[in-house]
Amino acid sequence: MLQRRAHPAERALGSMRHRRAAIMLGREVGRAQRQRGRARGAGEVQIDSAIAAAPRSRAATPGAAHDFDVAGALWTLVRTDFKVRYHGTVMGFVWAMLKPLAMFVVLMSVFTFVFPSQDDYALRLVLGLFLYDYFQEATKTGLVSLHAKGYLIGRSHFPRWLLVVASTANPLLVVLTASGAILACLAVTGRTPAPLALALFLLYLLLFSAIVIAFSLASSVLFVRYRDLNQIWEVAVQAGLFVAPIIYPIDVLPERYHRLVYLWPPSSVIEFSRAVLLDGAPPSLRAHLCLVAATAASLAAGIAVYRRFGPGVPEHL
């Protein structure tokens, strides 16, 4: 069995950096052993020792370049994704904005009659739709990101999470552009949000992005094992559009159901954004703390799943 503490190469490691790398690699072997043990009966495969990095190695991970340019690789992935996505389409990037806008026109023409007393219904709807579209598109592309970029994974050893993070960048660009347009509309109509409101809105977008990345990290490594996960998620996010208070004001629901609605991550971000940008009434400190805690929990869970299943991804592709 794996005896990480007893491994001599690991004991010899001179720095914490190398020790951490060795521990991680050792855990990867251990995880492989546990996985196989559970599936086929423990004890069939014996781990003789952990894989360990060397004391003087600048590259603690086998195959990794010691000076890997994370920012450069991320930028190249984002730029080429953008190019592939919009190159050759008639309207390019504008097309990405048209989808939520078309949805807005349809929903607006129907639901203004249903909720005639709702203040700023059009603005609330369009803000909610753009934020939800970001969640929907980013999680869908994030979920298939490792599978879609499998040709890169088999070629070299590099931080694979970059592929997941890069895949969520284009939907983020769309929501940032849409947010800029909404803020411009508010400014033109003399309702420019206060600096604090703007800062809070940016914070919500940041937390929302963290939730999206957390989900994408976990789902991308599960998707290579369960190939119908994208179809299940497609149905879930479609249903989620009606769970989140986008089309309807949350006040139409009895208060006892509000907590349930807020369990769906986009709900709180959409409601908080409306509160600061349109109502000028930021939610309470407790509500903010809850959102931060939920984001931190999502990130921790996403990273844990990614680290558990991520090392086996190349073998499943």
Next chain:
Amino acid sequence: MLIEAHGLRKAFWIPSEERRTIREHLFGALRRRSFERVQVLDDVDLELDAGETLGIMGRNGSGKTTLLKILCGIYRADAGELAVRAPITPLLELGIGWNPELDAVDNVLLMGTIMGMSLAEARRAVPEILDFAQVERFANLELKHYSSGMAARLAYAVAFRAVREVLVIDEIFAVGDVGFKARCEARYRELSAAGHTTLLVSHDPRTIEAFCPRALLLDSGRIALAGSGAEVASAYVELAQRASAA
């Protein structure tokens, strides 16, 4: 030693019934399935010193590529010890892996940064890479319009430019015309003279004899012979002839 591997083992488990979706797992939960164990690597030892070139030969399915992928950190070993003391540049599966919707320049930048070059370094290297691959005239042409030979030449050009300390090469000099192969050999000799350590996998006995003072012959995941390049090359030819006769 730059690379030390002792007792490396790797097995793949082939299920009697493939389940790749949640639906298949749910509906098949009550049906037992068996797994066939395919031992791809079995107790493989390997040592590689700085500046050395080690050849690896073996028939298809003998475990060569799996061994390289474990050394490069792409696959995990089931058991054994592995110490890697230098950054590795893997030149694996070079015939595939381009994004067909991007042009050559963008593909070079993408592949270069993934293989460990900094973005600035990759940008500076673009003209040299296109020149080596002889595709300068098609720099802005999407890869889907390239012939397989052109795409493979570009892959070799990127890989040879992205080289770090240790080179791990699967089937070098296997693409292109005589001129391109000669340029690849010349570039490889330059890298070797500059002190790069190389692990070279090939089916070509002449390549192993010419470039590898030391080599290993893998057979069914085990090291069947460790010796000079010439010894291993002739043992490989014998093994291949025996297999085709049987």
